[in-house]
Amino acid sequence: MKKTLFKNLISVFIALSVVLSSGISLMGGISGLSVTSRAASAETGSTYSGVVQLIADAVDAVKPSVDIRLYNITASQLMTIFTKLIYTQPSFFYLKNYLYGCGVSSDKVLTIYFTYDYTAAQIAQMKQLYEQAVAKTLACVSAEMTDAEKVMAVHDYIILNTKYDYCNYLQGTVPHVSYTAYGVLVNGAGICNAYSLAFSAIMQRLGIETITVYGKSIGHSWNMVKLDGKWYHVDLTWDDPVFSAAKGWINNDYDLEGYVGHDNLLLSDSAARATGHSGWLPDTYPATSALYDNKYASIHSGMFYKQGYWHYIKDGKLTKSLFNLSGARVLKSVNPGSYLGVYGNNIYYNYTTSNEVISQIRQTDFCGTTDIALMTINNTGKTVSEKVTEFVIRGDKLCYTLYRWPATGTASYSAGSFSVTAPIVIAGVVNNACYKTDVTITFNRGTAKLNGNPFLSGSKVSAESRHVLTVTDPGCSTVTATFTIDKTAPAVPALSASAANTLTGSVTVSIQYPADAAVKEYKIGSGSWTAFNAPVVLYANNTVYARCRDAAGNISPAGSVVVSNIKVVPPGIPGSARAVSASYNSIKITWAPVSGAKGYIVYRYNSATNKYDGICVTSSCSYADTGRVTGATYKYKVRAYLNTGGTNVYGALTAAFSGKAIPASPSGVRAAATGAASVKITWNAVSGASGYVIYRYNFATSSFERIGVTTSLSYINKGLSSATCYYYCVRAYRTTGGSNIYSNPSNYVSVKTA
Numbered sequence: 001m002k003k004t005l006f007k008n009l010i011s012v013f014i015a016l017s018v019v020l021s022s023g024i025s026l027m028g029g030i031s032g033l034s035v036t037s038r039a040a041s042a043e044t045g046s047t048y049s050g051v052v053q054l055i056a057d058a059v060d061a062v063k064p065s066v067d068i069r070l071y072n073i074t075a076s077q078l079m080t081i082f083t084k085l086i087y088t089q090p091s092f093f094y095l096k097n098y099l100y101g102c103g104v105s106s107d108k109v110l111t112i113y114f115t116y117d118y119t120a121a122q123i124a125q126m127k128q129l130y131e132q133a134v135a136k137t138l139a140c141v142s143a144e145m146t147d148a149e150k151v152m153a154v155h156d157y158i159i160l161n162t163k164y165d166y167c168n169y170l171q172g173t174v175p176h177v178s179y180t181a182y183g184v185l186v187n188g189a190g191i192c193n194a195y196s197l198a199f200s201a202i203m204q205r206l207g208i209e210t211i212t213v214y215g216k217s218i219g220h221s222w223n224m225v226k227l228d229g230k231w232y233h234v235d236l237t238w239d240d241p242v243f244s245a246a247k248g249w250i251n252n253d254y255d256l257e258g259y260v261g262h263d264n265l266l267l268s269d270s271a272a273r274a275t276g277h278s279g280w281l282p283d284t285y286p287a288t289s290a291l292y293d294n295k296y297a298s299i300h301s302g303m304f305y306k307q308g309y310w311h312y313i314k315d316g317k318l319t320k321s322l323f324n325l326s327g328a329r330v331l332k333s334v335n336p337g338s339y340l341g342v343y344g345n346n347i348y349y350n351y352t353t354s355n356e357v358i359s360q361i362r363q364t365d366f367c368g369t370t371d372i373a374l375m376t377i378n379n380t381g382k383t384v385s386e387k388v389t390e391f392v393i394r395g396d397k398l399c400y401t402l403y404r405w406p407a408t409g410t411a412s413y414s415a416g417s418f419s420v421t422a423p424i425v426i427a428g429v430v431n432n433a434c435y436k437t438d439v440t441i442t443f444n445r446g447t448a449k450l451n452g453n454p455f456l457s458g459s460k461v462s463a464e465s466r467h468v469l470t471v472t473d474p475g476c477s478t479v480t481a482t483f484t485i486d487k488t489a490p491a492v493p494a495l496s497a498s499a500a501n502t503l504t505g506s507v508t509v510s511i512q513y514p515a516d517a518a519v520k521e522y523k524i525g526s527g528s529w530t531a532f533n534a535p536v537v538l539y540a541n542n543t544v545y546a547r548c549r550d551a552a553g554n555i556s557p558a559g560s561v562v563v564s565n566i567k568v569v570p571p572g573i574p575g576s577a578r579a580v581s582a583s584y585n586s587i588k589i590t591w592a593p594v595s596g597a598k599g600y601i602v603y604r605y606n607s608a609t610n611k612y613d614g615i616c617v618t619s620s621c622s623y624a625d626t627g628r629v630t631g632a633t634y635k636y637k638v639r640a641y642l643n644t645g646g647t648n649v650y651g652a653l654t655a656a657f658s659g660k661a662i663p664a665s666p667s668g669v670r671a672a673a674t675g676a677a678s679v680k681i682t683w684n685a686v687s688g689a690s691g692y693v694i695y696r697y698n699f700a701t702s703s704f705e706r707i708g709v710t711t712s713l714s715y716i717n718k719g720l721s722s723a724t725c726y727y728y729c730v731r732a733y734r735t736t737g738g739s740n741i742y743s744n745p746s747n748y749v750s751v752k753t754a
Helices: 046-060 075-088 120-138 147-160 166-171 181-185 192-206 269-274
Strands: 024-029 065-067 095-103 109-116 210-215 220-227 230-234 265-267 304-306 309-314 317-321 329-333 340-343 346-352 358-365 372-378 384-394 397-406 412-419 433-435 439-443 447-450 453-455 459-461 466-473 477-485 494-497 507-512 519-524 536-538 542-549 559-563 578-583 586-590 599-606 611-618 622-626 633-644 647-650 657-660 670-673 679-682 691-698 703-710 714-717 725-736 739-742 749-752
Touching: 046 065, 046 075, 046 109, 075 095, 075 109, 075 192, 120 147, 120 181, 120 192, 147 192, 147 220, 147 265, 147 304, 181 192, 192 210, 192 220, 230 269, 265 269, 304 340, 309 340, 340 384, 346 384, 358 384, 372 384, 372 397, 494 542, 494 559, 507 542, 507 559, 519 536, 536 542, 578 657, 586 633, 586 657, 599 622, 611 622, 670 749, 679 725, 691 714, 703 714
Parallel strands: 433 477
Antiparallel strands: 024 095, 065 109, 095 109, 210 220, 220 230, 230 265, 304 309, 309 317, 317 329, 340 346, 346 358, 358 372, 384 397, 397 412, 439 459, 447 453, 447 466, 466 477, 494 507, 507 536, 519 542, 542 559, 578 586, 586 622, 599 611, 599 633, 633 647, 633 657, 670 679, 679 714, 691 703, 691 725, 725 739, 725 749
């Protein structure tokens, strides 16, 4: 496959000089360091070990600056130190740039000032994510692997889980994070610098010596690892090529997901040059061993380790072998399949027939003894054909890309995914269920048998019987669903009624349901269907109906029995019914209780319809009719009812009676002499009252006569005779429609003037 060369995007070292008023010159390195043409992780000597540790501790603690004047480090030495720091500490992904201050008359560095891409809180959270990603990557390595096998496992894992940030590269908008190990390990995106730093980070955790190499002439960085005392080149970036189409696969996604090159894995210097690497100084770390040169170059799928063997696709065959490719055994012929994924105990691969009519994603085990089609595309008779062009397993999802090409017009790509941990799902039937119609059954994976015979997903089952469906997914599980098809309705329930009970005025109706009745129901007259639990007792003549449903939901015809031998005596007429004012807008209706009545209904006359409307159902013997118009007369009737067997039996209505709402009589009326010729009368407020009228008793006419009107709660009666007894009462009134509606008089009070 044609190799795509990537332009190195490591920011070059830029020196800034700003003379400060304090007499200190400020210099800086922007967005990291340029890497010299030697290995970037070259030792800087024990002279610098103390200051390197001091700087590393400061960056790790996200300090804004660090004072290094005691170490007498020059600016050029500081650059070398930072080169070592950046390329041996991939976890410092958050360090954006640094400035350093020197004395004006000296190039000795006094203080280093750090700039970070994120806040301290953000960095703390990102460090946690980074460590989680590192741990996840390390999980691809097994303890029994050799160091070379660990290199292979990490190389393939990072490539399968990383996309080269090609879209940003093409647009010149590569973010700083895509230069870092964080970009690759956490975000799954980066450029060559990020690939090499991520690989170094994992090798450090595994205790495998590694360095980052920069090819100045090609603007590209990669790694070298030391195995059994010998150095080898490893270039993850060039082994993770991009799709060459102008806009990538989908939405600027250029990654060849699932494709893992091995052309640049464990190469000698000469083999590295042959693949296009140049511009580094090989004398420092010579790679002279050709042990692995081009050994894996023909393998373009991921290589997955399981119990001492590596599994991969080579020359159109799913193969397992030892790491050195000896003892190879072909598990499946998958030509022209090219992609491979592993989850748990299963291997996933793609397969397309030579004429591209069938395209599949299939599953097998590590021995190749099973083979299941998880997804099949059949292009027979289609105007738009499809095939799987790439896939990769991320977490528990198998993510794939479909290439669509119509008979005429423009081809396109689309993405899809499914869970590789999803259980077998049977649709169309539920275990232990019963159905009254034909059922169509589908399942998402595996092979099936119905009653011991092969059964295809999407097939219909019609026979009335008990059925057993077993779906098997080799390497995963087996799921069984037992169900019944029953299209025959149950028989009609039989009903019988007893003779009328003269003591209780009731009849008992018994119902006999057929044996296959799963749901038993009855209803009385036009009422609702109710679950049947015991014989039905009627207290009034009516018809009882019964029906049932079997387990499949088939409904029987309804049976019935008519009960007509019950005599019910209705309740009597409520006595002493009356309506009196309760307030200016409320009328209280009362009546005497009726023996045996369950409740009462109050009716109010509606002049618009010339009928009495029911306004209340109550079990008490009173009702307050609120919201009435003050002074208006309302007519009422009341009737009692009783209930027998769920049926209401109503008595006759009372004769009409009426009442009106008027203000309440003032309470708390008091009178007190305020002198020899005056008296002050007071009272409590009346709800809804517009004002009050005060009356004084006239002995000459033997009646109370009006002496004053007020809106307040007191009145002073003047011009009286001394040492004389006077009697007073008060009425409230409410103005409604231009007329005053008066309350009844209050109780009278007496007072004697001084």
